[in-house]
Amino acid sequence: MIILLLILSTLCCSSSAASAENTVPNEQLQQLIQRVETQYNGDSAHALTTMSVSTSHWQRTLTMEFWSWQRERFLTRILRPAKEKGVGTLKIERKVWNYLPKVDRVIKIPSSMMGGAWMGSHITNDDLVKSSHVDEDYLFTLLHADEQRYQIECLPRPDSATVWGKLIYTIDRPTLTPKQIRYFDEDMLLVRTIFFDQLHQIDERIIPMRMRVQPADKPGEQTVLHYQSIEFDTGIGPEFFSLRNLKKH
Amino acid sequence: MLIKLAFFNLWRNSRRTLLTLSAMVISAAMLILALGIFSGMFADMLASTTELYHGHIVISKRGYQDKRDLYTNFSADSKTLNLLKKQPYIQGISTRLRVFGLLSHREETRPAELLGVEFSHEAQVTTLKQKLIAGRFPDNFRPDEGIIGSTLARRLKIAPGQQLVFVTQAADGSIGNALFTVCGIFSSGDQIRDASLALVDQRWLQELMALPAVVHEIALRIDQPLLAADQATVLQKLLDSELTLGVLDVMDWGELLPQMQEAIASYDISRMILVLILYSAAGVGVLNTFYMSVMERSHEFGILLAIGMPPTRLRHLVLLESLILSVISVSCALLLGGILTMYMQQVGIDLSDQMGAVTYAGGTIAPHLRAVHELGNYMLPAISLLMVSLLASYFPARRASNLQPVDVIRGL
Numbered sequence: 261m262i263i264l265l266l267i268l269s270t271l272c273c274s275s276s277a278a279s280a281e282n283t284v285p286n287e288q289l290q291q292l293i294q295r296v297e298t299q300y301n302g303d304s305a306h307a308l309t310t311m312s313v314s315t316s317h318w319q320r321t322l323t324m325e326f327w328s329w330q331r332e333r334f335l336t337r338i339l340r341p342a343k344e345k346g347v348g349t350l351k352i353e354r355k356v357w358n359y360l361p362k363v364d365r366v367i368k369i370p371s372s373m374m375g376g377a378w379m380g381s382h383i384t385n386d387d388l389v390k391s392s393h394v395d396e397d398y399l400f401t402l403l404h405a406d407e408q409r410y411q412i413e414c415l416p417r418p419d420s421a422t423v424w425g426k427l428i429y430t431i432d433r434p435t436l437t438p439k440q441i442r443y444f445d446e447d448m449l450l451v452r453t454i455f456f457d458q459l460h461q462i463d464e465r466i467i468p469m470r471m472r473v474q475p476a477d478k479p480g481e482q483t484v485l486h487y488q489s490i491e492f493d494t495g496i497g498p499e500f501f502s503l504r505n506l507k508k509h
Numbered sequence: 510m511l512i513k514l515a516f517f518n519l520w521r522n523s524r525r526t527l528l529t530l531s532a533m534v535i536s537a538a539m540l541i542l543a544l545g546i547f548s549g550m551f552a553d554m555l556a557s558t559t560e561l562y563h564g565h566i567v568i569s570k571r572g573y574q575d576k577r578d579l580y581t582n583f584s585a586d587s588k589t590l591n592l593l594k595k596q597p598y599i600q601g602i603s604t605r606l607r608v609f610g611l612l613s614h615r616e617e618t619r620p621a622e623l624l625g626v627e628f629s630h631e632a633q634v635t636t637l638k639q640k641l642i643a644g645r646f647p648d649n650f651r652p653d654e655g656i657i658g659s660t661l662a663r664r665l666k667i668a669p670g671q672q673l674v675f676v677t678q679a680a681d682g683s684i685g686n687a688l689f690t691v692c693g694i695f696s697s698g699d700q701i702r703d704a705s706l707a708l709v710d711q712r713w714l715q716e717l718m719a720l721p722a723v724v725h726e727i728a729l730r731i732d733q734p735l736l737a738a739d740q741a742t743v744l745q746k747l748l749d750s751e752l753t754l755g756v757l758d759v760m761d762w763g764e765l766l767p768q769m770q771e772a773i774a775s776y777d778i779s780r781m782i783l784v785l786i787l788y789s790a791a792g793v794g795v796l797n798t799f800y801m802s803v804m805e806r807s808h809e810f811g812i813l814l815a816i817g818m819p820p821t822r823l824r825h826l827v828l829l830e831s832l833i834l835s836v837i838s839v840s841c842a843l844l845l846g847g848i849l850t851m852y853m854q855q856v857g858i859d860l861s862d863q864m865g866a867v868t869y870a871g872g873t874i875a876p877h878l879r880a881v882h883e884l885g886n887y888m889l890p891a892i893s894l895l896m897v898s899l900l901a902s903y904f905p906a907r908r909a910s911n912l913q914p915v916d917v918i919r920g921l
Contacts, residue, residue, distance in 0.1 A: 370619065
């Protein structure tokens, strides 16, 4: 918390002079991005969510249960609809598996498919499991700062293999929560935007309970991930996240 | 009279005539053979590409080939299929559902394209059945069997008899997943297909995808693949008039494989260049022969002119000599070229010791040279040989007709 206050104060100072904006140390922006990227994680977390996906051909809602341990381990399982009940995803470090109860098989997602859609939504496997760490793989520049918000541009580090060509975070200044994140490809074309809203206080954290993914090339389509409930520091340890547990349903 | 004279003149110096003749015959015959082998390579390439995967003509819903959108499908109803069956030039019809997803076996997962087919029909259009290197071709009785490419099989570490999981997003948004047994492995030589293609039962795939009774393509095999563009146009008109207008697109392999069409177009140009180079040499030879023969006969031409032969007739005489010579050499060249091409068609040259298959413009050239007969490969050398020799004899003929009788006779 002290660190955050420090960041905050530094950012306040820098915002007063436009020319000084680019002189904000990269580490402080990195910490801010890290905070945003790990807002749903905590030491451990347990959540109940609904995910509504609308495409031009169909519309569906899934109810899912999530568990996570720091940001290294992650498990989710579909509760509804009945046809897909028990379908699960497990992430350990940067590896991802899906479990398919109908055929009783676990399949490992190859790293080349991490950019693929997760469960038919506009969320990629990569988003879901955060297998890439934005705060570690990108370099940051403060584009804009005022009373209400910060705008931070993230460009890939030259030595890291990243999914995106550029990211722009818009962060709500009073709460330090994300308002939106814009994702650009290598040609700097907007691919999608994620909007966050419905701020809610849980323990000491303020987090957005709703996340809406809007693909740029399909204005009529979107995915809304809505946290029904989330609790932090539930005491779940890393051993919970195993292939054996993935198959339980 | 003039023809007789021309013949007589040619045989007067038979050695020179025969030398010229043989040069013309051999150059034209070799050219015919070379073009035959070229065409053979392209026919090979075309067959490898179209008959391994696409078929010669593909019918799909308008727009499907641009985006491969899962939802751009249509129902291949009995009316459409019966209409196709009635066309005499269509030799095979296969309906296909094309789906992209993940194939997984134990620890290995790979992206793949699944082609939902009726196996007995597919075997009439493509040659994958002949390309099996392990296992067997599925029959239509077991719905959960399929065949996969050799590279894909190696990467998935799977052998015939083992099960694969296929996962994808079905048309209703749900997670489509099912198991099928690999009963055969094919190796087509086409690296892309071998690394990504699997063929499965159409009904099985339709059910998995929640896409009952629809397909993305109807692939056709026709009797003359090189005429596919014309047949596709005819078929398009027929479908437009018999079915609802503008729903289905008929595409020939040239549209589906533009790089292949470009390769063939560039072949046509290189064929012209080859002809040009070879014949400019042959043309100079003919020019030389006729100049020599006209110079030699200056004295007698002078006398002919002196006794009252019109200069135009003299010019015609020389041109006629060259025409006779070229007609004879063209006929011999056609015969010889035909025999050589036929030999290369029947026997060919096996290069598999020296090289492997070459993938070029999306097609595969087998390491076996084989010629094919093609009308253009005979017409082009024949007609250009005639043109070149007539052109080459024009100048000597003009010279003969422009001789001044008094000068040449006195000049002796």
